[in-house]
Amino acid sequence: MEKKLRTKDKIVQASIELFNAQGERAVTTNHIAAHLGISPGNLYYHFRNKEDILRHIFKEYCKLLDSRIQPPGDRSEALDALANYLDVVFELMWRFHFFYANLPDILARDLSLHKEYQAVQEQVLQRVVKILQALRQAGVLELPEADLAEFAHTIKLLVTFWISYLKTQAPDKSIDQASVYQGVLKVLLLFKPYASKLAQPRIQQLQEHYQQLAEQTATPALV
């Protein structure tokens, strides 16, 4: 049950590939069709337009996100929940990095997608808040309750625009998986000053873990 993709799915997959490789803006419906060796008319049989494709891709992204993030409140340690969360978010960020590379632009062109995105982000914020609260209650983070929500927003901003930041900093080199993982280190730096003495070794440990991932020459995952 590996192959046998219907044309519709092939269009979605090819779009993700091309968008990631050349930027969403630079890839037209004709390019996608040509890349697949099908006619533009055929593409338009399956999708109303490019936005329609983008909406399908976003749906797929959301499904993956939901399925990979561990349900909160199970027996695991609070810091493990954080690590799981960072893993999932940054891996998906890499697989769909075209989306993060031009987020405001993409959303500005499709109100319906923007609304959907916004709704999802509301859930994301709550998830982050939950994780922070757990870390606070576990004595890992010494973070004033009053600052918690604002701090969650800061994390979210940092994560969301990490790819964009990378792109603005380096006109020449294209981003790779390793550079994306450096974003995790930036997030951990945000946590560091709030870490209790007790938790500092564990944070350090996490830091070293992601340091290694970030240093590896990127070897494309088997996506």
Next chain:
Amino acid sequence: MEKKLRTKDKIVQASIELFNAQGERAVTTNHIAAHLGISPGNLYYHFRNKEDILRHIFKEYCKLLDSRIQPPGDRSEALDALANYLDVVFELMWRFHFFYANLPDILARDLSLHKEYQAVQEQVLQRVVKILQALRQAGVLELPEADLAEFAHTIKLLVTFWISYLKTQAPDKSIDQASVYQGVLKVLLLFKPYASKLAQPRIQQLQEHYQQLAEQTATPALV
């Protein structure tokens, strides 16, 4: 010496206005010409193309930034330097918010502008590092030297994409000056956990200052 703008300058000013109001992507050279009551041909007499206009705008932005930031190392207190810096950066961010609203997109379309931007950002980073070092030496921030450069990047990312974040969060409402100033509060939150006991009241003070600015209903500055 107020009026008497040459057509070239009028084009630049009108472009900034329209870009801010409707987004850079949505405004074409024809729109700009129509808005000014001149012909497209006339516009193209003064500028090669839209990118040329954007480059001129960026130059103006840089000039303003340079002229408004106080030279470092003068007699003022370290925290005053920070406040001055935040004031200047966020006010200019408001006046040119179209640029920040779609930064990766704008830069991706013009390599030469991107190179220029990158060079300026190099200086910006150094400026931020200098301010942080001063704050450290003044005993205001208890920030490990080893983390300083990375922390500077985090600040820069937060500032650069604050507008983008606002736009992604709210599809409906357009951003105003007050919401832009809320970004300063986010930056201060970054500093807070590093603040020495000694400096906490001053940070608090700054926080309250910008809180007020952020709460005001935006009254367009006399730009």
Next chain:
DNA sequence: GTCTATAATAGGATAGAC
């Protein structure tokens, strides 16, 4: 489901008169 052919725009840009 898929193709070929083609229409409809819109946006960027220039030539040549004034």
Next chain:
DNA sequence: GTCTATCCTATTATAGAC
């Protein structure tokens, strides 16, 4: 310096045959 008229091109999208 400015205008009018126009052209070129890329992109989107559809009609109708197979």
